Amino acid sequence: MTGLSADDLKKFSFRVWNYRMGEQVSMLVHLGDRLGLYKAMQGIGPVDSHELAAATGCHERFLREWLLGQAAAGLIERHDDRTFELTDVAAKVLADEDDSLAFAAGAFRGGTSPEVIDRIVDSFRTGIGVTYEQQGRAAAVGLARMTGPWSRLALTSVILPGLDGVVAKLEAGAKVLDIGCGGGVTLATIAAAYPRTTCIGYDLSNEAITLARELIDAKGLTNVEFVVAGGEDLPPTADVDLAITFDCLHDMAHPQRTAASVRRAIAHDGTWLIKDIRSSGDWDQDRRNPFLAMFYGFSVMSCLQSAMSEPDGLGLGTLGLHPHRAEELVREASFGSFVTHDFEDAANLYYEVRP
């Protein structure tokens, strides 16, 4: 212990164990979401663990332990050892998936499978990352639920109206491509809001496209189709009114090839809407983001994996497409106009790009 202060050691250990606690609390949030516990508690005030057991069909003893753990984490209010309450504000974040932009519980997908973790370990040795498809269905579902609230609730009310002339075209009947469409929430929203518009989703991952097709079928939408293909391989039709890449350019092994491909597909008066993670390219500035370490976690476990899944992948990773880099990328692909929008989405910036 020479040279080490006991106090420093205690403080550093506290920091490390705090992350271990976060892992456990994350699992409890996953259980609450998966078992419908938050939804069952939404809007009913204080509830006894026996009442919650009756309402959910879960065993009271497990529920009581879960409730105490949630109270210890500050997510649920404890009235006494058996009575707990999901406050209205907590319900917005943990229960209200349909109507709350702040809904977050869907992002707690219960960890990463041991098989995928083994592949990620290998990637550090080989330099070749794991694709989204190899990350499996659970990853595709988790992503769709994490990004879903903004696609469902802000796209047609805030984001598209913030672009020059796009809504009028969509209303009249336009051609939209969603590249890296994931689970299809964005396209489903556009297709439902603008029935005259034709929507085509592209994604490299069969898992994502399967999920997206399930969503479109469940909604009975007939103006959407999907193609399992990369953004690099869009048909050069020069007739696309709106191309979308949401939280995926930084995941692509060759985003510059996708930019060139979008340029060939887009109409002369078309719009390319890029949404990508808010970052600056400057460590000290990015360090002000209290969730910076989480974003690096997303990168190592997921985004950078995908961006390095080919031997010559560019490897941008989660924080790699900051505004300066994004502008460089689109100008290299011969786009002439680049406008940054801040729609007050804490995690993302939006770029309106035109030929």
Ligand SMILES: C[S@@+](CC[C@H](N)C(=O)[O-])C[C@H]1O[C@@H](n2cnc3c(N)ncnc32)[C@H](O)[C@@H]1O
């Ligand atoms: C983080 S997810 C975002 C999905 C969706 N846009 C959303 O907002 O939820 C990234 C998606 O990009 C896809 N992707 C990665 N590289 C791609 C490429 N080269 N072409 C098309 N899609 C790609 C992945 O399969 C994954 O579904």
